Amino acid sequence: MQLSPGKALYSNIVSKKKYIIVFLIIAIVISFIVNLFVGSAGLTLVETINAIFGDSSKINRVIVWSIRMPVAISAILVGAALGIGGCEMQTILNNPMASPYTLGISSAASFGAALVIILRISISPFFDNILISLSAFCFSILASFSIFTLSKRFGWDRGVLILFGIAMSFLFNALTTFLQFIADQNDLQSFIFWSFGDLTKINWTQILILFIVLIVIYTLFFKKSWHLTAVTLGDSAALSLGIDVKKMRRTVIIMVAILSATSVSFAGTIGFVGIVAPHIARMIGGEDQRFLLSISALVGALMLSVASTFGKTLVPGVILPIGLVTSMVGIPFFIYLILQHRGGMK
Amino acid sequence: MIRTENLVFGYHKHVPVLKELSVDFDADLNVIIGPNACGKSTLLKCLFGILNYEGKVFWNNQDLSKLDFEEKAQLMAYLPQGDVENTSLTIFETVLLGKVASLSWKVTDDQLDEVYNVLNTMNLLPIYDKKINELSGGQKKLVTIAQTLIREPELIIMDEPTNNLDIQKQLELFDIIRQIIKHKKIKFIIVLHDINVSTRYADKIIVLNDGKKYACGQPEEIINVAMLKDVYGVHGKLVKDQNDTTFVVAESSVNEINLFGKE
Numbered sequence: 001m002q003l004s005p006g007k008a009l010y011s012n013i014v015s016k017k018k019y020i021i022v023f024l025i026i027a028i029v030i031s032f033i034v035n036l037f038v039g040s041a042g043l044t045l046v047e048t049i050n051a052i053f054g055d056s057s058k059i060n061r062v063i064v065w066s067i068r069m070p071v072a073i074s075a076i077l078v079g080a081a082l083g084i085g086g087c088e089m090q091t092i093l094n095n096p097m098a099s100p101y102t103l104g105i106s107s108a109a110s111f112g113a114a115l116v117i118i119l120r121i122s123i124s125p126f127f128d129n130i131l132i133s134l135s136a137f138c139f140s141i142l143a144s145f146s147i148f149t150l151s152k153r154f155g156w157d158r159g160v161l162i163l164f165g166i167a168m169s170f171l172f173n174a175l176t177t178f179l180q181f182i183a184d185q186n187d188l189q190s191f192i193f194w195s196f197g198d199l200t201k202i203n204w205t206q207i208l209i210l211f212i213v214l215i216v217i218y219t220l221f222f223k224k225s226w227h228l229t230a231v232t233l234g235d236s237a238a239l240s241l242g243i244d245v246k247k248m249r250r251t252v253i254i255m256v257a258i259l260s261a262t263s264v265s266f267a268g269t270i271g272f273v274g275i276v277a278p279h280i281a282r283m284i285g286g287e288d289q290r291f292l293l294s295i296s297a298l299v300g301a302l303m304l305s306v307a308s309t310f311g312k313t314l315v316p317g318v319i320l321p322i323g324l325v326t327s328m329v330g331i332p333f334f335i336y337l338i339l340q341h342r343g344g345m346k
Numbered sequence: 347m348i349r350t351e352n353l354v355f356g357y358h359k360h361v362p363v364l365k366e367l368s369v370d371f372d373a374d375l376n377v378i379i380g381p382n383a384c385g386k387s388t389l390l391k392c393l394f395g396i397l398n399y400e401g402k403v404f405w406n407n408q409d410l411s412k413l414d415f416e417e418k419a420q421l422m423a424y425l426p427q428g429d430v431e432n433t434s435l436t437i438f439e440t441v442l443l444g445k446v447a448s449l450s451w452k453v454t455d456d457q458l459d460e461v462y463n464v465l466n467t468m469n470l471l472p473i474y475d476k477k478i479n480e481l482s483g484g485q486k487k488l489v490t491i492a493q494t495l496i497r498e499p500e501l502i503i504m505d506e507p508t509n510n511l512d513i514q515k516q517l518e519l520f521d522i523i524r525q526i527i528k529h530k531k532i533k534f535i536i537v538l539h540d541i542n543v544s545t546r547y548a549d550k551i552i553v554l555n556d557g558k559k560y561a562c563g564q565p566e567e568i569i570n571v572a573m574l575k576d577v578y579g580v581h582g583k584l585v586k587d588q589n590d591t592t593f594v595v596a597e598s599s600v601n602e603i604n605l606f607g608k609e
Contacts, residue, residue, distance in 0.1 A: 006458030009474050013436055094431060226449045233440065233478075234431035237490065239396060241446050241497075242419020287435040290451060 017291040020284055024298035028076060031305040035072040036064060038312050074202040074266070075308040075322070076301040077210045079273055081263040083300020084218060085256045086274035087281065087293060091228050092252045093158045099274035100260035103161075103253065104143040104168030106269040109261065110195050111172040111179070112139030113268075117191045118183040129201070132194065133265040140261030143168045148253060156246040161253075197270040197323020199308060206266045213262045217255045218297065224248075225289035232287050270323045272330025273300050273307075279337055347371055347533055348393060348410075348422075348501060353401040355392055363388045364399070365557040373550035374527045376535045380554035381578055386537040387427055387505050389554070393535065394424040394503060416447065422501040423494040427509070427537075429486045432479040437470055437489050440478055444496035460496055467522065468492045483510035491519065495526065504536045508543065516540075520547045541594045545569050553577055566592055575600060 003011065037048045041063050050056040051064035085100030093102070101107075112135035115121065121135075122128055147164045154160040180188060194201075202210075221228065227248060230238045235245050260274075277300035278292075285295040304322065307329065311320040349370040356362040363385045378386050392399045395410055395418055403410040405421060413421075423444075430440070441461050442453065449457070465471045468488050478486060487510055494502055508516045520543065526532050538544050544551055545565040553560040553568060555577045561568050569592050574582045582596040 004455045004459050004462075006460070006462035007455050009438055009462060010442075010453065010458045013438055013475055225451075226443070226446050229435070229439075230443050230446050232431070232433040232435065233443070234428070236396075236424075236426035236428065237430045239415065240394070240419070240424040240426060240494075241443065242416040243446070244415050282434060286439070287433050288439055 013286075014288070014291070017285050017288070017295070021291065021294055021298065024295065024302060028298060028302050028305060031302060031309065032072050032076065035075065035305055035309045035312075036068050038309050039063070039068055040312070040317050070202055070204060070207060071199045071308055072305070074199045074207055074210070075304040077207065077214055078199065078202075078263050078267045078270065079277070079301035079304030080218075080297040081210065081214050081259050081300070082270065082274040082304070083277040083281070083296040083298070084214070084221065084293060085260045085263075086300070087278035087296035088221060088228065088252050088256055089274075090278050091231055091289070092249045093162060094232065094234070095158065095162065096279065097275065098162070100256055101169075101264075101269070101274060102165045103147050103257060103260075104165050104172060105140045105257065105260045106264055107169040107172035107176070108139040108143035109136035109264040110269065111176045112136040112265070113194050114176045114179045114183075114191050115139075117194060118179045118187045120187065133206070136265035137261050139172070140264060141257060143172065144253065144257035144261070148250070148257075151253075152250075156249045158249075161249075195268055196321035197268040197326070198321040199267055199304075200319060202266050210262055210266060213259060217259045218293070220255060221252075221293055222290070224251075225293060228252075228289040228293075229287060268321075268323060270304070271327040272334060273303050273326055276330055276333055276337070277303055347406065348535070349404050350389075350392070351402040351404065353389070353392055353399055353403065355388060355397055355399040357388075363557050364392065366401070367554075367557065367559055369552055369559055369562065371533075371535050371550070371552075373548075374533050375523065375547060375549045376533070376552060377544045377548035377550070378535065378537045378552045378554060379539070379541060379544050380560070384554045385557040386554055390424065390503050390505050390535070390537060394418065394422065396424075419447065419497075419499075421499060422503055423497050423499045425490055425494050425502065425504040425507060427505040429483055429510075430478060430490055434477045434479055436475045436477055437481075437492075438465070438474045440489055441465060441470075441492045441496055444493040464492045464496045467495070484512065484515060487511060488515070488519075491522075498530060499532065501533045501535065504534065506537050506539060508538065508540065516543060523547070541569065545592050545594070569594060 036052065037043065037045050043060060043063065047056060047060055048064060051060040054061065082100055089098040089100060089102050090096060113132050116132045116135045121131065123131065147161065147168060150164050151161050183191065227243050230241050230243050231245060231248060238245050278296045280299045281292055281295040285291045307322050307325040311322050311325045314320055351368050353364050353367040354362055355364045367389065378389065380386050388397065391397045393403055410418065438461060441464060445457050465474055468491065470488060470492060478489065481489065487507060491507060507519060511519060523534055524547065527534065548565055550563065551565050551568045552562045553573060560577055561573060569584065571582060571584065574580050574594060574596065579600040580596045581598050581600065582594055585593050585595060587593065
């Protein structure tokens with residue numbers, strides 16, 4: 001069938017992006033299976049597959065379903081959440097260095113957790129972990145809400161938003177340092193373990209909550225994908241297209257705050273995925289948000305899924321916290337990106 | 347079409363940029379001229395409602411301040427002075443964004459063909475898949491104009507669209523605008539610095555000076571030696587070409603410039 005001239009040109013631009021999405025989904029599925037297979041119990045691939053489908057010994061089923069599966073799934077969900085959060089923060093702030101944590105969310109979450117752990121706030125030992133996550137979540141939302149209220153007074157200026165985010169991070173870091181200063185050794189150790197960024201502590205209920213939040217926020221962003229694409233042209237260009245940029249910024253901040261606060265309160269701070277995943281997504285898939293949003297989520301999911309496997313294999317017998325792995329791989333990659341970005345300038 | 351009534355606006359309290367400005371933009375191609383910082387761009391921003399002004403802006407007797415951005419964008423397109431920001435969107439995608447109000451997940455063939463036609467008109471087809479961040483300032487301007495044209499609003503407001511364009515592209519742009527007015531019945535309000543391009547193409551010229559309307563009317567009524575001196579502070583003369591179009595030759599500034607003392 002003969003394509004219309006406009007359609008022919010447009011197909012050249014978008015067809016590649018569809019293949020990228022399919023390729024990423026396949027890569028994630030493979031990485032997910034590898035993640036389930038790799039571990040200190042030494043299960044073979046066949047044993048792993050049998051355990052997934054229930055045709056195996058009880059111990060193998062427990063290893064796969066209770067230990068490995070939650071980590072493997074949460075790697076994908078948290079990675080996707082960071083990818084989406086980073087992508088939209090970079091879009092609305094038009095700043096390549098923005099991330100889901102730009103609004104001080106990770107520092108606030110750390111403070112929230114530190115408060116419960118170090119001050120030993122407890123209802124019953126059974127609820128301790130829930131209380132830590134809840135406190136981390138509440139403080140993340142509080143930090144975003146403060147920035148939200150302050151930015152309103154300055155007309156949602158991008159620069160002001162970023163500056164308030166930095167100020168908020170410093171404030172909560174200082175408060176956390178104070179708590180660490182007065183903490184005893186055991187509490188300090190528990191807090192440090194919390195703050196590493198770790199997927200092994202996530203349970204099925206948390207996975208379900210994160211999944212629902214992720215799907216709802218992804219859908220809301222997806223519905224606005226043309227408007228979000230237009231925002232990348234700059235405030236006045238978007239305004240002239242009839243887009244209320246301030247309102248857009250406000251909505252995106254609320255949604256990213258909820259998404260990132262959920263992920264950070266369950267998994268702790270996982271660095272660099274939120275910055276790097278959207279960059280890779282942009283490089284391979286362009287700026288059209290109908291594709292960029294999905295590609296950012298998929299790249300984030302793939303990165304964290306691979307990092308989770310590496311965390312289990314780098315040091316035999318030890319599961320390294322995933323935040324450590326992403327930062328160690330992320331920093332050299334980040335420097336490479338900056339060099340690439342500035343490559344044209346001498 | 348669009349008119350202002352006693353429009354007052356200042357970026358700082360007690361320092362008005364626009365001073366009780368009442369202008370009727372009733373021609374097909376309205377051009378606003380005036381010296382730097384006289385309020386030309388500010389006036390355009392008020393017309394599109396980006397700034398919170400005092401006074402009224404009417405669209406066919408309807409108060410424009412009652413409409414939201416989306417509704418205003420249906421009626422008119424505003425092309426700001428600066429370039430679009432650096433993005434890795436392609437030219438095709440950027441022009442397609444002009445249709446943002448009616449786009450859904452699946453772009454229709456008609457919408458894509460409209461983009462094709464506009465790119466063809468603007469001679470942008472050979473570089474349709476180039477990214478915005480790879481373009482020159484002039485090319486970016488053409489892309490934004492193409493994006494504005496695809497929207498087919500009733501009015502297009504442009505702030506110094508000829509910036510960064512060479513002479514040939516400037517003339518081509520105005521030829522395109524003339525054809526759009528003729529075939530699509532779209533009206534234009536354009537801020538320009540070049541008086542000669544204004545007199546050649548404008549149906550109506552509005553001269554602003556210090557936030558007030560100095561004069562308003564057809565080019566031949568407006569452009570004269572006294573205006574050059576009062577508004578721009580230059581001594582000059584007028585010449586006419588074979589088509590009876592008036593051109594300005596500016597000869598010297600009213601102010602004496604003595605950077606290194608009197609010679």
